[in-house]
Amino acid sequence: TLASRLKAQTVTVHAGTTRGSIGPEERRRLLTESLLALDKVAAARGVTVGLEATEDFEVFERTAFEATGVTVDVGHLSFRDGAAYAPWGSLGGLIEHLGRSIVHVHLHDYDGERDHLPLGDGGIAFAEIVEALKAVGYEGTLCLELAPSPTLEEGYRRSLERLRVLLG
Numbered sequence: 001t002l003a004s005r006l007k008a009q010t011v012t013v014h015a016g017t018t019r020g021s022i023g024p025e026e027r028r029r030l031l032t033e034s035l036l037a038l039d040k041v042a043a044a045r046g047v048t049v050g051l052e053a054t055e056d057f058e059v060f061e062r063t064a065f066e067a068t069g070v071t072v073d074v075g076h077l078s079f080r081d082g083a084a085y086a087p088w089g090s091l092g093g094l095i096e097h098l099g100r101s102i103v104h105v106h107l108h109d110y111d112g113e114r115d116h117l118p119l120g121d122g123g124i125a126f127a128e129i130v131e132a133l134k135a136v137g138y139e140g141t142l143c144l145e146l147a148p149s150p151t152l153e154e155g156y157r158r159s160l161e162r163l164r165v166l167l168g
Helices: 024-045 091-101 126-135 152-167
Strands: 010-013 048-052 068-073 102-107 142-144
Touching: 010 102, 024 048, 024 068, 048 102, 068 091, 091 102, 091 126, 102 126, 126 152, 142 152
Parallel strands: 010 048, 048 068, 068 102, 102 142
Antiparallel strands: none
16 A cells, blocks of 8 residues: 555554453454555565554564564663563563564663663663664664654764774
8 A cells, every 4th residue: 555655664553542441451452453455465465564553562562473573672671660561571671582473673771761862862871772682683774763852863872882892
């Protein structure tokens, strides 16, 4: 569809919300069903889909997707004091758990109140994240995702320099 016409390699999607009150198992069933349908379309068009997930990671353990994986957004995963990665101890632990199912990475810092900050302006441990990505053999894109500000260009420059140092 549009992504293939634009020759996009990877598209990030969000799970969205559900209406009414459904339980977590029903939510996971609906998510899996939607992702399988999207996966079929994406695979036919040569596009990779990354679900920007903050929960329901087990969907990727229980289901074989051809063209769908996880978009790791380190800032959003850090919301609520890191509740999304708590079962794995750290962001690095979650990345190592997800391994080859990671198809895209969004990098920005988070200070407990504001996200989409330049790297180094919050509390995220980027060295650990880079090491975990190297450990799982991730070779995909790292997307710097910063909020508009009067110093946006400088924020990108500083973030890119920090990232280059971390990547060696």
